[in-house]
Amino acid sequence: MMHRNIPLSLLRLLRRSRLVQIGLLGLFWAAGEILARATGLPLPGGIIGMALALALFLAGGLKVANIKRGANWMLAEMLLFFVPAVLALLDHRELLGLLGLKIFALIVVSTTAVMCVTALTVDFCYRWSERDDGSNAVA
Amino acid sequence: MTAATLWREPLVQAAVWSLATILLYVLAKRLHRRWPRWWLMPLAVAPALLMIAALALNVSYRDYIRGTHWLVALLGPATVAFAVPIYEQRALIRRRWPMLLAGMAAGSLTAVATSWALAYVLGIDGELRLSLLPRSMSTPFAMEVSGEIGGIPDLTAVFVVLTGIIGAAVGDVVLARLPLRSALAKGALFGVGAHGAGTARAHQIGREEGAIAGLVMVLVGLMNVALAPLIIQFLR
Known part of the structure; x- marks a missing residue:
């Protein structure tokens, strides 16, 4: 009896605890880091970890429900993890003058252009394929 | 141990700046929920306040990030x-x-x-x-x-x-x-x-x-x- 109950209660803990699920995400990330270092791939560990997790979902080795609460929390609070990186500006005082204003303007204009071009390209293709689907009566 | 040496202790610095970062982020988020203007977005407000604090206390980026790098590292699991x-x-x-x-x-x-x-x-x-x-x-x-x-x-x-x-x-x-x-x-x-x-x-x-x-x-x-x-x- 005992040896069947322990994994079952562990599984229940995994289902319920957000913290355990976040720990599991951390394990995937660590595995990704190790793989990146071992193979010398120029990819961040997080990306490799994500690929591993996706592969496990698709193969049926891990249920999304077992990690979903932790993942949702991490995604919702992700902006927090960017905050300390912004303070790097403290080391680049040269960007606080006219040069900084120029760069600010460049980023605003360029990013606006990138977003418009990307969104309009995708939306154009979307409408085009919707019309195509409609005329051919293919779902 | 005097208050000044305690303040300079790396562990204390890490705890203080991590806590300050998290608290200001939560505060900035509430602020933005209350007044949803683009210039009040948490990713602008929280770092701006932290930067003012760091400048006022004469803390360098190296000192700041040494204690808060674990937060940036969480971007890995977030990915x-x-x-x-x-x-x-x-x-x-x-x-x-x-x-x-x-x-x-x-x-x-x-x-x-x-x-x-x-x-x-x-x-x-x-x-x-x-x-x-x-x-x-x-x-x-x-x-x-x-x-x-x-x-x-x-x-x-x-x-x-x-x-x-x-x-x-x-x-x-x-x-x-x-x-x-x-x-x-x-x-x-x-x-x-x-x-x-x-x-x-x-x-x-x-x-x-x-x-x-x-x-x-x-x-x-x-x-x-x-x-x-x-x-x-x-x-x-």
């Missing part, structure tokens, strides 16, 4: 978390990947071309201009490309973060002005234009948008790392 929305939207992605690819290619080309042209017009040249080119990608990718094409990876990292902040704000404005019909276009806009910070914003808008943005962000990074040698050829 893994994108597997969940991407998996859930797999049917949509499988059906629509050609248009996402078209948007990514067009967006990446626009990013490099407009950055180059604007830098030229504004008189920004040399390494600084090259460091500005890969700023639409997420940090690890951008630093890789920056080094490859002759920029300064550290400086690129700063531009990446600035692009994220500005992009999350600009994205809302663009979204309100463009007559976009699909969640696909809305997600791709944030993923290509403003990497992680934009993706976090897209995730707040909707689940589909967030999933698309996350996928597109990763793929754009991969695409650009692969294409970096080509970009160099083109620039020379």
Whole structure:
């Protein structure tokens, strides 16, 4: 009896605890880091970890429900993890003058252009394929 | 032990700055929920307040990041978390990947071309201009490309973060002005234009948008790392 109950209660803990699920995400990330270092791939560990997790979902080795609460929390609070990186500006005082204003303007204009071009390209293709689907009566 | 030596203790510094960062982030989030203006976005307000505190207390970036780097490191597990929305939207992605690819290619080309042209017009040249080119990608990718094409990876990292902040704000404005019909276009806009910070914003808008943005962000990074040698050829 005992040896069947322990994994079952562990599984229940995994289902319920957000913290355990976040720990599991951390394990995937660590595995990704190790793989990146071992193979010398120029990819961040997080990306490799994500690929591993996706592969496990698709193969049926891990249920999304077992990690979903932790993942949702991490995604919702992700902006927090960017905050300390912004303070790097403290080391680049040269960007606080006219040069900084120029760069600010460049980023605003360029990013606006990138977003418009990307969104309009995708939306154009979307409408085009919707019309195509409609005329051919293919779902 | 006097208060001054206790204050200089690395562990105390780490605890104080980590706590300050988290508290100011929570505060900034509440503020933004109460008054949803773009200039009150948490990713601008929290760092600005922290920067004022660091300047007032004469704390350098090195001292600050030594104690708070664990927060930045959590971006790794957060990236893994994108597997969940991407998996859930797999049917949509499988059906629509050609248009996402078209948007990514067009967006990446626009990013490099407009950055180059604007830098030229504004008189920004040399390494600084090259460091500005890969700023639409997420940090690890951008630093890789920056080094490859002759920029300064550290400086690129700063531009990446600035692009994220500005992009999350600009994205809302663009979204309100463009007559976009699909969640696909809305997600791709944030993923290509403003990497992680934009993706976090897209995730707040909707689940589909967030999933698309996350996928597109990763793929754009991969695409650009692969294409970096080509970009160099083109620039020379």
